[in-house]
Amino acid sequence: MPTKIFLDEKDIPRQWYNLAADLPTPLQPPLGPDGNPITPDMLAPVFPMNLIEQEVSQERWIDIPEEILEILYRWRPSPLYRAKALEKALDTPARIYYKNEGVSPPGSHKPNTAVAQAWYNKQFGIKRLTTETGAGQWGSALSFACALIGLECKVFMVRISFDQKPFRRLMMETWGGHCIPSPSEETNAGRAILEKMPDTPGSLGIAISEAIEAAVTDPKGETRYALGSVLNHVMLHQTIIGLEAKKQLEKANEKKVDVVIGCAGGGSNFAGLSFPFVADKINGADIKIIPVEPTSCPTLTRAPFCYDHGDTAKMTPLLPMHSLGHDFVPPAIHAGGLRYHGMAPLVSQAAVEGLLEPMALHQIECYEAALLWAKTEGFISAPETSHAIAATIREAKQAKEEGKEKVIIMNWSGHGLMDLTGYQAFLEGRLHDYPLPDEELAKSLKGIEGLPKPSEAKSGKW
């Protein structure tokens, strides 16, 4: 039994899978400021129409353009690993597989959609993309994609990350990305904040506002905005992970998968691996599908399914999703990519349908898992990914207790070589867990009072 199962480039999936086509209940539409469903046209200043078409598509399969595949080949198909050393350390009868998304040049799953988004924008005649980044994984991926495809890229990076993570910024600049600390003097939103709070560390909400403003105010109309998670077309582009995994499991002679695991912040790496398996589950397969989130930001495990804004500044449409409230400020856990108040509507809807079994974990358990991983499988994991590892270890231990030969597959969404300060804090015993008190959750949920309820929204199709 090999450690890695490769897939030749000629066998790469040539279509993305769209879960929207198969959800038992159709997705609720996004709502505009007036509470009415927004139309695709209303998104046109923000995104190119070819991506908006994907955003609203109900087609089950969408062709992947050959030119996108040609770029993805730099790391795709990504290898599927059998975690033999971890299995041995746990003495589990489970067979554990993981997709290694850390082999991409920026080191995570993010470029799967960054490349697609950059390519569709280029096709549409766009010259420049703007985006925001917190910890920097998405900003790196978009800078990389724009470099290869020939677009300018401007990244508004939350100021405190900009100051604390110079290496992430340097990655973006090496690919030619223009990375500026947010709030900046370049936008009205940024200037207004700086006037009031010149010393603010910034926030993702502010950075999103600046990135959208910078896109929609380009007088030549040659700039658009790109988002690294949450939206339907982002989930779509990530499904290549799960589609590859299915072919690789077949090569490994695995007939049945029992457990599918991914960490979930906005939802994209989880969706990428799991959606093709969610489809099987809709069709009757017995699979446990686990999105893993931090207990300090428990979107799927404790937040309601509601309409809420995607950003703090309420610039985005209302999205139907599990949300802790757009005012929610999660504690400073090291898994920055999991510190998002909402969750992708497609992931949220699948959870509402009972297709998922979400799990919330504390970060110390996750770092313990990541350490065991480093000393068995060998790779140093991103702090986000460590949540998926910890859940995998729990499931493998349960398989041992039950004496069952379960097949577990996990998305190893990225390496942690740019995030070693979290490991340092853990090794030095300086790490804390942050359970979310009920009263704090109740307080942040006040922000969604008065917004429309999904149960009241007009019917699904856009």
Place this chain on the structure above:
Amino acid sequence: MPTKIFLDEKDIPRQWYNLAADLPTPLQPPLGPDGNPITPDMLAPVFPMNLIEQEVSQERWIDIPEEILEILYRWRPSPLYRAKALEKALDTPARIYYKNEGVSPPGSHKPNTAVAQAWYNKQFGIKRLTTETGAGQWGSALSFACALIGLECKVFMVRISFDQKPFRRLMMETWGGHCIPSPSEETNAGRAILEKMPDTPGSLGIAISEAIEAAVTDPKGETRYALGSVLNHVMLHQTIIGLEAKKQLEKANEKKVDVVIGCAGGGSNFAGLSFPFVADKINGADIKIIPVEPTSCPTLTRAPFCYDHGDTAKMTPLLPMHSLGHDFVPPAIHAGGLRYHGMAPLVSQAAVEGLLEPMALHQIECYEAALLWAKTEGFISAPETSHAIAATIREAKQAKEEGKEKVIIMNWSGHGLMDLTGYQAFLEGRLHDYPLPDEELAKSLKGIEGLPKPSEAKSGKW
């Protein structure tokens, strides 16, 4: 034509190739303090006997133990890439291939030998390895290997790197390595230096002295020392790179290779890719084999072939090699791994035989090449690796001038995600080239005056 050529694990090479068996003139022996060839026994306090046997072996092929392969499978066989985007950017008729050694958990070729050395030490009953590290790539690789194999690992890291590169240290500690700044209070060598120069930034020479002392003074005899380059057994372990590459080129239907390129500091990644092709050249094949070094540390291009110590403190035996003199202090170029005064005896001897065509390049040209690489092939390269890229670009341009469809293969020895400050200096225009003035070279070569000459040494076999 695919971008990547995979090799299944079942097709991995099962023997290392030993160039010592095929060199037209046998290697000269290392000499002890008395000028006489040292015996294997004299090395026993420093290395385990099974590795010493490899060091002196004249066997052409040496079996790779299955348990070593089982660990290498985490990233081996490494993919062979066709650099299609770079070819297009250069508009060259050359077909450019590269081995991606950056896919290993520590991100470079170094674990190829770290795993083997740790395994042989473990077999020999050793409990603990010591080593030194400058920039940190080797210390990371050995920490990784020791974690997986179950040895303690102590790394003496040059103090200035220890202070300036906390992420490298954190990598080692994540794998359980014990990393301490050198000079330290733990050894006589370290204490003596600290007494004289309490504020010294340290040097590789001092760190080697400390690591060897820490190994040989273990009262229980359970500790040995490990070196990441230069020695024959290190070159041996790296040949898996070139042996894989040959199989992959065959899969790509390439019948003939014209140019083989690797950067060369101590020589190990260059040897790893090139030695199997050097064997072809010895047998009459027409191949241009290029080790690439910095003009600021021009060991193969400007230094004599002589007997010299491997370290500044003259603790090692005298090795027959190209050397700038053990007192040589190279300028602070960013490619720390290429700042070594000597060169592996096997590489040096191959150069003496006329089998290699060494090239020296300035670092600004190398960073320009690395930027083009990042924007075409997508990967961010280690500053050492950028030297191989720059040479590849020169050769590809020459192929265009000559109108020849040459096949070029290069070793992409590692990623640069831990080395982004060099990119920053380059992007900000703060980078300098450092040609080596004749008089400075003459001065440092004074240090080898009076040492035995290779032409006078007793015959080759140990």
